[in-house]
Amino acid sequence: MDFGLTKEQKMIQDMVRQFARSEIAPNAEKWDKEATFPIEVFKKMGELGFLGLPFPERYGGAGADTITYAIAVEEIGRACGGTGLSYAAAVSLGASPLYYFGTEQQKQEYLVPLIKGEALGSFGLTEPNAGSDAGGTRTTAVLEGDHYRINGEKCWITNAGYAKCVIVTAVTGEDLRGKKVISALIVPTNQEGFQIRCEYDKMGVRASNTCELVLTDVKVPKENLLGDPEKGFKQFLYTLDGGRISIAALAVGIAQAAFDKALTYAKERKQFGRTISQFQAIQFKLADMAMEIELARNMVMKAAWLKDQEKPFSKEAAFAKLFASEMATKVCNQALQIHGGYGYMREYGIERMLRDAKLMEIGEGTSEIQRLVIARQLGCL
Known part of the structure; x- marks a missing residue:
């Protein structure tokens, strides 16, 4: 779905998607198996402007909004969860605090090189x-x-x-x-x-x-x-709120990749004389998966929109991160189940997605912490 994206947002989505499919996805299994960090890919992302998407042009950025950045995280995560995580961390955790809280001198000295891809933010x-x-x-x-x-x-x-x-x-x-x-x-x-x-x-x-x-x-x-x-303390809480949007977007990307594989497999795999996509048990799984991915993506977009409008977004960021991360683990698990024994094998990539998705429930504040954040926002604490 395009969620009524602007022409510019759609253009960047297409550009990132094409890059992720050609430069990242074909190598994801190898990088996972060998625990290899694809530094050359990040250099290319810097050259293409991906590392500076949400920052002003005066610092070498693209001047895009948080929605555009979230879309980019989803597309990269859809190709490789590990690459998506490092991308999200470089922008939302490494570079964003420099932009939001740094002096002009600090921005010139430390932020500009991150945007150019000369180094990664941490x-x-x-x-x-x-x-x-x-x-x-x-x-x-x-x-x-x-x-x-x-x-x-x-x-x-x-x-x-x-x-x-x-x-x-x-x-x-x-x-x-x-x-x-x-x-x-x-x-x-x-x-x-x-x-x-x-x-x-x-x-x-x-x-x-x-x-x-x-x-x-x-x-x-x-x-x-x-x-x-x-x-x-307040500064890094604000940083984490923004980071939770990107982790939620990453979770959506991983889940979408697993769903795509499960749907394709279900339409091809035959049992008892027909494709397993014709069995109601599989249909219900796929329907639930598609619904929950869509709901999570909508929550990511809402949190990103609120941030762009400079409105309070802590609660919505926690909603997005909590729901999307737990959804991703569930969807990847169901995708593996649909694949049966093949899903347990490395060659199909589903088990990698499930392993990648699990971290989404831990990093940037565990699911338990997200529930505390939400409860605090509701006035319970």
Whole structure:
């Protein structure tokens, strides 16, 4: 469906879809099996302007809206969940905070290269003991004269191995109530004491680069503080809200790919003298899958539209992320069931999609956290 897309939105959708089908989809199985990050593909995406879609032209971006960006995430995720995840993280987590909260100098120095594809954006929030509880951050940044000294660890950080800088959250002090003040700092990856290890052996999204960060007395100029030091927590909550739209779009893309394969297979596979698509049990599965994908896509579009209109969108982003992620796992599982034993084999790609989809329920806030966010928005907490 085109959802009444504008001519420009439809043009970008077609361009991204063609690119994803020719450059990404044919290699998705290989990248997954070998856990290979397709850096050359990201360089091409930078050249084509994909990495700068939602940013103004004055920084080298395309000046597109969030709806257009969500469409691009869906199309890339439809070809490969891992590539889609790194794309979404590069834009919504790595580059967006620089655009929303950075000074003009920071934008020129750090945002522009990300938009051009000269490096990938990366956001260092999660820690071994502070995943869902981001307020439990233990990484510290102590101001010493004209620089901050940073110490701490981050885990499961997307794209860090191919980033020139990582936006790192750290405790910079306490407020008047004795609560932690969490700020964001731009940390160049070549700083002394900054170790990046990319050794995770993951269940899914294996084409995405995922790293552990260890910061030992890492020094950065105080000018590398991103945004208001007193509002760092609110800043990354806003960043996560935007990121949830992209994860929801990615989940829709993965689910759509699984559905497409299941529908095609059902029309070709014969049992008991007729195609299995003629059996009501299969028809009901496909009908439910199609319906839930469409509902999830509509929720993604609504959240993206609200963001573009500068209206509150936290609740809708959580709706979209929660529903789309759980839908994707369910749809991929049903697609595998329709394929039967063949779905369990690597060659059909369905088992990869199921593994990729599962992360959508975990990253950018687990399903449980999304329900808490929604409850808070409803005034329950």
